Amino acid sequence: MTQTDILSSEQEDLRLLRESVRTLFERAGGSDRARQLRDAGGGFDPEMVRELAEAGVFGVAVPEDQGGLGMGLAAGGVIAEEVGRVIAPEPVVSTIGLSLGLLRRLCPDHPKMAQLIGGEISLAVAWQERGPDGAPADATCRYADGKLTGGKAWVVGAIGSHGFLVVAEQDDGPVLVLAEADAQGLVIDKRTQADGSSLGELSFSGTPAAELASSGAVLTALAEAVADATALAAAELVGLSERAFEITLDYIKTREQFDKPIGSFQVIQHRAVDLNVMCEVAQAGVREALAQMDSETDPKVRAPIASRAKARAVTAAKKITRDAIQLHGAVGYTDEFDIGLYLNRALVLSAWLGDDAYHRRIWFEAREAEGAAQ
Amino acid sequence: MTDWNAMTDAEFRKEVRQFFEAEYPEELRHLPHRPKFAEIEHWHRKLHAKGWVAPAWPAEFGGMGLNAAKLLIFYEEQQRWGVNRGRDMGVQMVGPLIIKFGTQEQKDYWLPRILSCEDIWCQGYSEPGAGSDLANLRTRAEIDGDDFVINGQKIWTTMAHDATHIFMLVRTDPDAPKKQQGISFLLAPMDQPGVEVRTITTLSGETEFCEVFFDNARTSRENLVGELNKGWTMAKALLSFERIFIGSPSLAQNALGQLESFARGRGAFDDPVFRDRFAQAALDVEDHAALYARFADQLKRGETLGADVSMLKIWVTECFQRITELMIEAAGPDGGSIGPLQVGNVSVDVLASFYKARPTTIYGGSNEIQRNILSKAVLGLPG
Ligand SMILES: Cc1cc2nc3c(=O)[nH]c(=O)nc-3n(C[C@H](O)[C@H](O)[C@H](O)COP(=O)(O)OP(=O)(O)OC[C@H]3O[C@@H](n4cnc5c(N)ncnc54)[C@H](O)[C@@H]3O)c2cc1C
Numbered sequence: 001m002t003q004t005d006i007l008s009s010e011q012e013d014l015r016l017l018r019e020s021v022r023t024l025f026e027r028a029g030g031s032d033r034a035r036q037l038r039d040a041g042g043g044f045d046p047e048m049v050r051e052l053a054e055a056g057v058f059g060v061a062v063p064e065d066q067g068g069l070g071m072g073l074a075a076g077g078v079i080a081e082e083v084g085r086v087i088a089p090e091p092v093v094s095t096i097g098l099s100l101g102l103l104r105r106l107c108p109d110h111p112k113m114a115q116l117i118g119g120e121i122s123l124a125v126a127w128q129e130r131g132p133d134g135a136p137a138d139a140t141c142r143y144a145d146g147k148l149t150g151g152k153a154w155v156v157g158a159i160g161s162h163g164f165l166v167v168a169e170q171d172d173g174p175v176l177v178l179a180e181a182d183a184q185g186l187v188i189d190k191r192t193q194a195d196g197s198s199l200g201e202l203s204f205s206g207t208p209a210a211e212l213a214s215s216g217a218v219l220t221a222l223a224e225a226v227a228d229a230t231a232l233a234a235a236e237l238v239g240l241s242e243r244a245f246e247i248t249l250d251y252i253k254t255r256e257q258f259d260k261p262i263g264s265f266q267v268i269q270h271r272a273v274d275l276n277v278m279c280e281v282a283q284a285g286v287r288e289a290l291a292q293m294d295s296e297t298d299p300k301v302r303a304p305i306a307s308r309a310k311a312r313a314v315t316a317a318k319k320i321t322r323d324a325i326q327l328h329g330a331v332g333y334t335d336e337f338d339i340g341l342y343l344n345r346a347l348v349l350s351a352w353l354g355d356d357a358y359h360r361r362i363w364f365e366a367r368e369a370e371g372a373a374q
Numbered sequence: 375m376t377d378w379n380a381m382t383d384a385e386f387r388k389e390v391r392q393f394f395e396a397e398y399p400e401e402l403r404h405l406p407h408r409p410k411f412a413e414i415e416h417w418h419r420k421l422h423a424k425g426w427v428a429p430a431w432p433a434e435f436g437g438m439g440l441n442a443a444k445l446l447i448f449y450e451e452q453q454r455w456g457v458n459r460g461r462d463m464g465v466q467m468v469g470p471l472i473i474k475f476g477t478q479e480q481k482d483y484w485l486p487r488i489l490s491c492e493d494i495w496c497q498g499y500s501e502p503g504a505g506s507d508l509a510n511l512r513t514r515a516e517i518d519g520d521d522f523v524i525n526g527q528k529i530w531t532t533m534a535h536d537a538t539h540i541f542m543l544v545r546t547d548p549d550a551p552k553k554q555q556g557i558s559f560l561l562a563p564m565d566q567p568g569v570e571v572r573t574i575t576t577l578s579g580e581t582e583f584c585e586v587f588f589d590n591a592r593t594s595r596e597n598l599v600g601e602l603n604k605g606w607t608m609a610k611a612l613l614s615f616e617r618i619f620i621g622s623p624s625l626a627q628n629a630l631g632q633l634e635s636f637a638r639g640r641g642a643f644d645d646p647v648f649r650d651r652f653a654q655a656a657l658d659v660e661d662h663a664a665l666y667a668r669f670a671d672q673l674k675r676g677e678t679l680g681a682d683v684s685m686l687k688i689w690v691t692e693c694f695q696r697i698t699e700l701m702i703e704a705a706g707p708d709g710g711s712i713g714p715l716q717v718g719n720v721s722v723d724v725l726a727s728f729y730k731a732r733p734t735t736i737y738g739g740s741n742e743i744q745r746n747i748l749s750k751a752v753l754g755l756p757g
Contacts, residue, residue: 134639134708134717135641136706153707192711192713195710199707262506267742267746268742318699322695326735326736326740329506330505330530332736333733334574334576336575340577343577347709349710350710351702351706351707351708352707355702355703355709357647361647
């Protein structure tokens with residue numbers, strides 16, 4: 001095969017993957033399903049998780065010899081975009097990026113790997129901690145004698161998960177442990193988010209947990225997994241933005257005021273064009289970033305690429321969903337119209353793993369450090 | 375009766391501040407939602423007893439008779455202390471209209487009831503097909519003996535589910551040559567079989583606005599304000615007043631105060647980029663207040679405001695939105711969480727502020743419509 005043949009056959013793979021995931025979500029009810037799950041209390045659907053697993057979704061970026069599809073982050077991005085389009089609440093990005101991202105790097109033979117890939121369980125990853133001023137702070141959560149003490153904050157997917165992958169400190173350095181969801185001395189404080197999902201604030205008091213990995217490798221793997229999840233969250237925002245834009249475009253074509261469609265007013269037309277350009281730029285940037293992350297192994301290079309993706313995707317999603325509300329007028333401010341669901345999901349995904357301002361800073365700092373090293 | 379306008383600005387500010395700080399219930403400060411009347415009734419009673427329900431109305435009708443400068447101070451202090459505006463559509467919208475266009479009987483009957491909140495009003499202008507194009511409204515009112523009979527539908531009626539009366543624009547002459555003609559201004563009671571209210575849930579899960587259906591609802595012919603078929607001109611006459619109110623710095627100032635304490639508590643000011651963006655927002659608010667004062671002075675001199683007043687609304691609502699977006703940024707990983715966020719001894723409901731800021735560019739004449747007005751009426755652009 002020539003280079004172009006390989007490229008186009010890869011793209012063919014991704015196209016097929018996109019189609020199968022899109023069909024799966026559409027058959028299950030598209031964005032209506034997200035609304036129903038939110039109204040039912042903000043969880044996700046375990047049956048959907050199993051169906052996604054059958055389509056190979058969770059193992060997409062896990063190497064083939066570890067039981068995955070070995071298609072890389074670019075394929076993960078395709079899936080994430082589709083998740084974003086229908087604002088599906090299942091923990092897809094957090095599983096591909098965080099929980100499997102950690103396990104495949106630290107303990108690829110652990111039986112939980114296969115269960116995660118098979119959609120039998122989900123595991124939430126807990127690593128950040130809240131300081132006294134409410135902002136993120138240095139980690140103090142301890143692991144000793146098989147037990148955890150301390151707390152973790154902003155844990156995505158805490159409700160409904162089968163257990164927690166907790167990054168903690170022990171005497172000789174960092175450690176990754178697994179605490180079961182019903183473990184003794186584990187208290188989960190639930191904080192509801194704009195899209196109805198919740199974040200968990202965990203507190204451990206002598207909570208039993210099993211050690212999975214230790215030493216400096218834990219923090220390296222964590223940084224890598226967080227970078228993966230960050231870039232995938234960017235792809236999810238791209239899909240979300242595209243769909244929000246399509247909904248809005250349909251609306252301005254049909255809503256009439258002053259005896260014509262509001263989309264016939266030039267100011268609305270220019271606005272729509274700007275949003276479309278914003279969307280395309282974000283899609284191109286994020287897809288390129290994911291492909292680059294697949295061909296790059298140096299974590300110091302991969303991290304700022306992920307930041308580039310998230311910064312762009314958050315900026316675009318914020319602008320697009322907020323303008324979408326404006327272009328809808330009062331109906332955009334109702335719960336009945338779907339566009340509000342997209343705004344709310346964008347708020348949540350933007351805040352998760354750092355917003356655009358945060359990632360621009362990280363990107364710039366990495367660039368400066370690289371310049372200094374040369 | 376105190377002549378507030380005779381006081382120095384500083385004296386007046388002190389007086390207002392003291393009253394709010396001493397009397398306003400702590401649990402109602404910076405309410406993140408629009409309260410039902412019952413929730414703020416005890417506060418309204420105090421305000422009523424003090425004679426401070428209608429700061430802008432002339433004293434002869436039970437208002438404070440404040441001039442524009444004093445009014446500005448009053449609103450500033452209200453916002454500073456997080457004093458809820460209460461159910462003020464009667465005071466802000468229908469009252470001034472009755473004062474300007476109503477008969478003596480209408481003034482004598484309705485105005486005291488507005489002040490006491492015996493009647494609580496909602497605004498029935500918009501319809502499904504009549505938003506920006508308000509003159510497209512279809513709700514009909516036909517004369518039948520001593521009554522008008524009303525049929526049709528209003529929508530986006532804020533707090534209609536907690537109102538006793540609705541002031542509305544209705545079509546009384548469907549055959550008029552222009553849409554803007556044949557519209558009248560009516561007052562109607564809500565508590566009757568022909569009126570049905572359905573709440574609409576907002577994207578943040580609140581029920582603040584409603585649909586109101588009229589099926590042979592009735593209101594007395596005495597409840598027509600101004601001349602029959604002249605409602606449009608009257609409603610327009612009120613608009614410039616409404617626009618200076620809606621363009622006042624208060625919402626943005628209040629949000630800025632919340633942003634400052636929240637950002638400081640969260641350590642966001644350690645970041646020079648954030649500091650710059652905060653400074654930008656703060657200066658946007660300050661300079662807007664300077665422009666606002668210019669319009670307020672015009673009112674103070676007894677002049678009527680021109681179309682250029684629209685610029686106040688455009689500037690302040692967009693500034694308000696940016697401020698709430700900065701709050702979200704300062705919240706970091708909490709930026710998607712609903713409910714109050716604690717920092718030190720203050721708690722700030724970041725998303726509630728964000729949601730509150732979104733529709734300010736939609737209602738009261740959307741910002742696109744305001745820009746259309748400015749480009750034509752002020753800049754004289756063709757089209
Ligand atoms: C929170 C909230 C509270 C409200 N409370 C009340 C109330 O109490 N009583 C009441 O009567 N109404 C109320 N409204 C309704 C409000 O007045 C209308 O939403 C407003 O007039 C806009 O109409 P619309 O929503 O139908 O949007 P549309 O008119 O359909 O506009 C949709 C979009 O098109 C744009 N657009 C329309 N025409 C043009 C044009 N010619 N040029 C360029 N752009 C254009 C608009 O700016 C907007 O972005 C409320 C609305 C909200 C959101």
